[in-house]
Every structure is written in structure tokens, then in C-alpha cells.
Amino acid sequence: MYVIDHRNPDTAPDRQHKGICVLVEAALSSMVAARSGPVPARVDDWVRELTEALMAESETLHLRVVAALRASGVGGDELFERYVPDAARLLGEYWVQDRASFVEVTVGTGRLQRLIRERGEAGHGTPDRTVPLGQSVLMVVPRFEDHSLGAFVAADQFRRHGIWVHVAIGLGGAELSQQVMSRRYAMIGLTGGSLKVLEELAGLVDALRTDARPSVPIVLGGCVVALTREAGRITGVDHAVSSVREAIARCGLVTVAGALSSGAA
Structure with missing residues (x-):
């Protein structure tokens, strides 16, 4: 943990x-x-x-x-x-x-x-960390998930877009609550690997909404999104996505490429 x-x-x-x-x-x-x-x-x-x-x-x-x-x-x-x-x-x-x-x-x-x-x-593909984007996301791998690979893949992609990432693996309720309240996250991401975890994910989403700021979107990714179109509705997340790019777009996160493009404009 x-x-x-x-x-x-x-x-x-x-x-x-x-x-x-x-x-x-x-x-x-x-x-x-x-x-x-x-x-x-x-x-x-x-x-x-x-x-x-x-x-x-x-x-x-x-x-x-x-x-x-x-x-x-x-x-x-x-x-x-x-x-x-x-x-x-x-x-x-x-x-x-x-x-x-x-x-x-x-x-x-x-x-x-x-x-x-x-x-x-x-250092391959790693953006300049001095770029003051100031955004970070929390990737949560619940205790009931067998593998954390999806979160690591997503974390690597977020980081290369210039977004700081914290990966919380197997944290208990109190520990996760403390982590959520200790920082101002721009997004909280969850990963689900199978249909059997949907009910537990729904309970976790409810707990996260209690601790997180109301404006922080909760996003679901992983195999479960591809397995059923109802994953988002069942779990109660704000967005169910199939890629990091989609998560960034849905949550309106600022990336290095977007910041540079905005500056050039």
C-alpha cells in the first residue's frame, strides 16, 4: 500500500x-x-x-x-x-x-x-518539468483490483502531457481519504479490470465524493469501460473513458502542448 x-x-x-x-x-x-x-x-x-x-x-x-x-x-x-x-x-x-x-x-x-x-x-518523452502547469491528478488502484498496470500506463501518459501524477495503490479508506483531502487534484482517476468490481467501484466513488472538492471530476478507465457501456452510470463517475487523451479533454486539463499553443496564439 x-x-x-x-x-x-x-x-x-x-x-x-x-x-x-x-x-x-x-x-x-x-x-x-x-x-x-x-x-x-x-x-x-x-x-x-x-x-x-x-x-x-x-x-x-x-x-x-x-x-x-x-x-x-x-x-x-x-x-x-x-x-x-x-x-x-x-x-x-x-x-x-x-x-x-x-x-x-x-x-x-x-x-x-x-x-x-x-x-x-x-527521460524519453518527458516534458520540461519547469513548465508551470500546476495540475496534478490522483490515480487510484483499489484494494480489490488484482493488477496496477493500467494505472502505471495512464500515469506515464499523463506525465508526458505535463501533468503531475500521484498513484495510490491499495490504500485503505482512511488513508485514501487523507490523500484526497491533502492536495488540490484536478482529476481523480479509477481503474477497473472486470465487471465484478463495478459494485465496489460505485461504493468507492461515493466515498471519494465525500472527501474530494465538488469540482473535481472522477474518471473511470480500464477494461471495464470496454466491457459495458453502463460502467459510468453504474459506478456514478463523471466520465468513463477509453484513453488518457479522452480523460484530458473531458476534464479540461491543461497540457504542455495546449499551453504552448495558447501562448503562440
Whole structure:
């Protein structure tokens, strides 16, 4: 049970596996050359291949797929804004559909988290932190959620838009209440991985509304949004979204790109 402040990368746990991103970049040519089989032509096919590789016994197969993606012309931002989130969602779908074991999904989740953390540590895609946007969001991973990957993916994307992020994982009622009241958040985000958590999410939303300022929007993301159109109504959130960009737009958050565009105008 902890809170990670993404303004301070030293608070993030597990700083092992240094150099993964460097390894990916440096090994592009050799890994692609060693890769067998046809090259996927569609995004969905790439995502499926990446997801399967994340769960594989091989410790480097997913890095080979990432390298092949980069060699095919996919940039770093596109990789982490499109392919990684889609792979995370597919891992969740595999778990819900019983197409992957708990161990496989956990291994895949851990590998994605390491890629995301390494990208942040390397400074790739990280905006100038001196830009005084002054906004922060709270990403809540409830105790009844099995995995926190979706929150880490979202946190990375928010951060690269110039928004500070706090990730609260497994906090109890009193701890979460204290966290919500201790800062002026511009948004509170929740993640849901399956339909079975909808009722518990609704109770959590009620508790958050008691502690948060009335103007703070509560947003729901994760696999549960794709599983039912009623997720927003059932849980009582202000918005049920399928991407970080949608959350930013719905909540009217200011990003680095938006601030620069406004200044230029």
C-alpha cells in the first residue's frame, strides 16, 4: 500500500533492470535480423504479438517485438501511447476470458511496467518539468483490483502531457481519504479490470465524493469501460473513458502542448 509521486522518480519502487530501453535501441538491427515469421501488417496483429511475447518464457522475446516495431517505423511516443496501452488491455482481456493464467498475466504485467519505468528514467518523452502547469491528478488502484498496470500506463501518459501524477495503490479508506483531502487534484482517476468490481467501484466513488472538492471530476478507465457501456452510470463517475487523451479533454486539463499553443496564439 503506497502512493507514488511521479514528480519525484525516486519514489517509484523496483529500480532494477536498468538499461532496457537502451538495449532495445541498440539491438534493433540484430534482433530484427534474428526475428522469424511474417511481419504483422496491422496494429491489432502487432498488439497481439507483443502481448503473447510479454507472457512468453523467454525474457527477451518482448524486446525483440518492440525492436521490430521500432524498425517498422513506429516512434517511441506512438509505441507507448498506442501499442503498450493496447497490450495492457489485451492482457486484461486474456485474464477475464481465461485465455491466460494468473502467472502469465503477472509476468506480462511486470515486463510492461519495467518498460514504462525505464522510459521514464531515461527521460524519453518527458516534458520540461519547469513548465508551470500546476495540475496534478490522483490515480487510484483499489484494494480489490488484482493488477496496477493500467494505472502505471495512464500515469506515464499523463506525465508526458505535463501533468503531475500521484498513484495510490491499495490504500485503505482512511488513508485514501487523507490523500484526497491533502492536495488540490484536478482529476481523480479509477481503474477497473472486470465487471465484478463495478459494485465496489460505485461504493468507492461515493466515498471519494465525500472527501474530494465538488469540482473535481472522477474518471473511470480500464477494461471495464470496454466491457459495458453502463460502467459510468453504474459506478456514478463523471466520465468513463477509453484513453488518457479522452480523460484530458473531458476534464479540461491543461497540457504542455495546449499551453504552448495558447501562448503562440
